[in-house]
Amino acid sequence: MTSKQEFIEKLRNSNLRPTKQRINICEVLFNRDKTFHFTINDLFNLIKDKTGEKVSLATVYNTVHAFHKKGYLKEIPINSNQTYFDTNVTDHHHFFDVKEEKLIDLKSEDVGPIEIQKSIPGKKIKSVEVLVKLED
Amino acid sequence: MTSKQEFIEKLRNSNLRPTKQRINICEVLFNRDKTFHFTINDLFNLIKDKTGEKVSLATVYNTVHAFHKKGYLKEIPINSNQTYFDTNVTDHHHFFDVKEEKLIDLKSEDVGPIEIQKSIPGKKIKSVEVLVKLED
DNA sequence: AATCTTCTTTAGAATAATTATAAACAACGA
DNA sequence: TCGTTGTTTATAATTATTCTAAAGAAGATT
Known part of the structure; x- marks a missing residue:
């Protein structure tokens, strides 16, 4: 269990402003025991389900790319119409x-x-x- | 160097009617020494260049998928917006x-x-x- | 706290790869 | 040659992703 406070620090340390949306995305992505494989669309739907708050699709794309750039997510090479990411880097x-x-x-x-x-x-x-x- | 006749036979043996378009695609794909990596768009452009005849984009898609299904092409898992294929199966x-x-x-x-x-x-x-x- | 700057979010438009549609056409077998 | 079935094609539809520009929120400065 990672606390919201830790996400806020992690975001700040990464030069990413800790917005409500990013924190919610962190909760969904990183507040889990096991590694998590997902597509943008999976994540988009999970955010609404798990946090009750809606984040725009564009923001999900932006955030996932930002996290990927920072090395918090890994892109998995696969033949699929959608791009898969992994929280296990x-x-x-x-x-x-x-x-x-x-x-x-x-x-x-x-x-x-x-x-x-x-x-x-x-x-x-x-x-x-x-x-x-x-x-x- | 593989002859047109061989392509016709190969197509027939695969239950694919040997149309002008498919033969042209075979020429571009299989009439070479080295293995060939391509995207649909690469192939689409090469056909016009190499054979002088135009094949519709839809047919290129259809044919590549047919050849892939028959095992004459391999799809390469990669993260790219386009799908890559390989003549080396x-x-x-x-x-x-x-x-x-x-x-x-x-x-x-x-x-x-x-x-x-x-x-x-x-x-x-x-x-x-x-x-x-x-x-x- | 008020203000300013910069970063972020967002809806919606734009782009691009791929798939679906359905009419014209070509190959094959009788 | 005729009828059937498979194929090609232009075009429309779909889908993932990126772009845009305006509104909003965070952080710094006073």
Whole structure:
């Protein structure tokens, strides 16, 4: 359980004004035990449900992008019409249940170390993502 | 170099009528040495350039989806506003140059075997994809 | 507290990729 | 050649996302 006060501090420290909307979004995103995978639309609906207050869709987009930029959210590369985000920003990978359109975390240890044996001159590796698609 | 006749046969064997449009698309997609990464829009423009004949955008979508369904094209999971496809349908992975928005093949050997140490009851693994993002 | 500046929210418009529609057309089998 | 079925096409519809510009709220300054 994280208190509203902590979100306010975290926002201030990130040079983001602690507005009512952002705090509500924090509550929905970060006030949970387990990692959370979502699309903008999921989040938009959850805010209304969980906090009782409506936040405009544009603000949800703005805030998610701001949080992503600050490194509080991770974007998950997946083939879907919608963009998926993850509150777990540590180094880890994903199962994607194609039928259910649902993501499941894989710990780094569940996958093992990945050694890339090729390099491109002038470029360095920014991230390595493993996506394991699941079927029935 | 693959001949038009071979494309016609391949299409017929796949229960796809060998139309002028589909043959042109085959020429652009499969008449090359190296693997080819593309978006629908890339392909749409290339057809006009390479064959001199125009194919409607809707047909490009239809055909790419048909070829994908038949297993002649692979969809690459990536976060982009456009969907990327690959003519290399063998088991392999990718670099993605974020700045240039360009994909580069990684042979399976370049990455090494990936052992997934976790399983989900009732589900089996359909594919394992590694995406290595590159930055300058 | 009043004022000023800057950042944020918002509704709605704009954009862009993709999918759906339905009429014209082309391939195939009889 | 004719009838059937599959295909192409322009265009409209849909959907996710971004843009815009005006109203509102937060923070700093007095």
